[in-house]
Amino acid sequence: MDQMAIDRTEPAAGSKEVSARLTLTALALSTLLAALGVSIANVALPTLAQAFSAPFQHVQWIILAYLLAVTVCIVSVGRLGDVVGHRQVLLAGILLFTLASALCAAAPTLWMLVAARTAQGLGAAILMSLSIAFVGETIPKARIGSAMGLLGTMSAIGTALGPSLGGVLIAGAGWPAIFLAMVPLGVGNFVLAYRYLPGESRKGLSTRTGFDLPGTLLLAVTLAAYALAMTIGRGRFDGFSAGLIGLAVVAGMLFVLVEKRTKSPLVQLAILRSRVLSGSLAMNGLVSTVMMTTLVVGPFYLAHGLGLSAALVGIVMSGGPIISALSGVPAGRMVDRRGTRAIILAGLSLMVAGSLALCLIPATFGIAGYVTAIAILTPGYALFQAANNTATMKDVAVDQRGVISGMLSLSRNLGLITGASVMGAVFARASSALDIAAAPADAIIAGMHVTFAAAAVLALVALAVAMRTATIPRA
Numbered sequence: 001m002d003q004m005a006i007d008r009t010e011p012a013a014g015s016k017e018v019s020a021r022l023t024l025t026a027l028a029l030s031t032l033l034a035a036l037g038v039s040i041a042n043v044a045l046p047t048l049a050q051a052f053s054a055p056f057q058h059v060q061w062i063i064l065a066y067l068l069a070v071t072v073c074i075v076s077v078g079r080l081g082d083v084v085g086h087r088q089v090l091l092a093g094i095l096l097f098t099l100a101s102a103l104c105a106a107a108p109t110l111w112m113l114v115a116a117r118t119a120q121g122l123g124a125a126i127l128m129s130l131s132i133a134f135v136g137e138t139i140p141k142a143r144i145g146s147a148m149g150l151l152g153t154m155s156a157i158g159t160a161l162g163p164s165l166g167g168v169l170i171a172g173a174g175w176p177a178i179f180l181a182m183v184p185l186g187v188g189n190f191v192l193a194y195r196y197l198p199g200e201s202r203k204g205l206s207t208r209t210g211f212d213l214p215g216t217l218l219l220a221v222t223l224a225a226y227a228l229a230m231t232i233g234r235g236r237f238d239g240f241s242a243g244l245i246g247l248a249v250v251a252g253m254l255f256v257l258v259e260k261r262t263k264s265p266l267v268q269l270a271i272l273r274s275r276v277l278s279g280s281l282a283m284n285g286l287v288s289t290v291m292m293t294t295l296v297v298g299p300f301y302l303a304h305g306l307g308l309s310a311a312l313v314g315i316v317m318s319g320g321p322i323i324s325a326l327s328g329v330p331a332g333r334m335v336d337r338r339g340t341r342a343i344i345l346a347g348l349s350l351m352v353a354g355s356l357a358l359c360l361i362p363a364t365f366g367i368a369g370y371v372t373a374i375a376i377l378t379p380g381y382a383l384f385q386a387a388n389n390t391a392t393m394k395d396v397a398v399d400q401r402g403v404i405s406g407m408l409s410l411s412r413n414l415g416l417i418t419g420a421s422v423m424g425a426v427f428a429r430a431s432s433a434l435d436i437a438a439a440p441a442d443a444i445i446a447g448m449h450v451t452f453a454a455a456a457v458l459a460l461v462a463l464a465v466a467m468r469t470a471t472i473p474r475a
Helices: 002-042 045-051 061-084 086-106 110-138 141-173 176-180 182-196 213-233 239-261 269-273 275-305 310-317 319-338 340-360 363-393 398-430 441-468
Strands: none
Touching: 002 061, 002 086, 002 110, 002 141, 002 182, 045 061, 061 086, 061 110, 061 213, 061 398, 086 110, 086 176, 086 182, 086 398, 110 141, 110 363, 110 398, 141 176, 141 319, 141 363, 176 182, 213 239, 213 398, 239 269, 269 275, 275 310, 275 319, 275 340, 275 363, 275 398, 275 441, 310 319, 310 363, 319 340, 319 363, 340 363, 340 441, 363 398, 398 441
């Protein structure tokens, strides 16, 4: 009789393990889709400019609309998941992303394509925010680090795969194919998520049942104004950019006032008093700024500083995402074994070392010198991301997982946006060139060294924050 009971429970345990793996597969695929949504479209901009007979200033909105939608909505959709249910909102996000991908492919005009990309970005915000929230909800605490590492790997794969896959699809079937390719992936993701994502009981939903519409709108204005100032201004703070920054400051102050007075705030400001959470968000923004610096400065250094061909620049630049993809899962496993605090400190130390290497390497070291520095910097980022996400989400209350995962993703996006603008401006100023593309090799090299000196300072600040945040969980 006992043996029969054992035989009956073993398949059940095995079935539960399979279900957990398929749940994680669905979350990983969601992360991949959101990353592909950015990277696969970048390579299509010249083709789209020709197809719609539009200048680059108009075509760039195909990218900006997606990034703005993600940045503006990512906290709000996380909060919506806390109120309505993470499963329902994530399923809706997958459907929205998939449908918007099909609409992008069918868009007859540029501005209809931009509108569809905005909807796709809203779907991507849901995928990014709630995938992280679900890891904290469905994965055992002892394996959260590995799961976070896998999500980091899938994001890196999406970033690395997008340009090459997009180029092949455009050459073979035209620009609509880059959007159509995401439709079957979205359908498969929806089927997996619908079948294996667990639902929440009413007890697991937020007791703050109202949705803070005024706070949501004010936060959206704050983030949109800041993001537009950074992306359109590109570090040149003229009157228009200054006006946008001013609008962001005013809207941000009003947001804080509204959140203090409303009964059901979008963000409970008290949680920001937590040294763990506030430190995590600050570090995340700083290191994301550092990583964006490699994407902004790297192509100019390789092409104009070292004189490489465009094809070779692309190959060398793909090294970073490939290293990140390979190091994500091992980084997560190290977090599970060693604890979050030690891995955060190790990751940030590597990022400081990698930034200093990029600051100091002479051009005579060539490709080998650049790749070696990137091979130090990128695993450090993978270690930090896996550990920081785990430390932030591990002990979060169920009814706050959506909004906190949204804040975590938002801090990363703001760091990337700031890095592209501010560090790009530092690079241009340090190169002493009005037109960076026409600057001589010596100026480009000098500009890179100064810019990565600034990046090393940012990484050191993040390391100092980590060392002062003594309450980061060690397990």
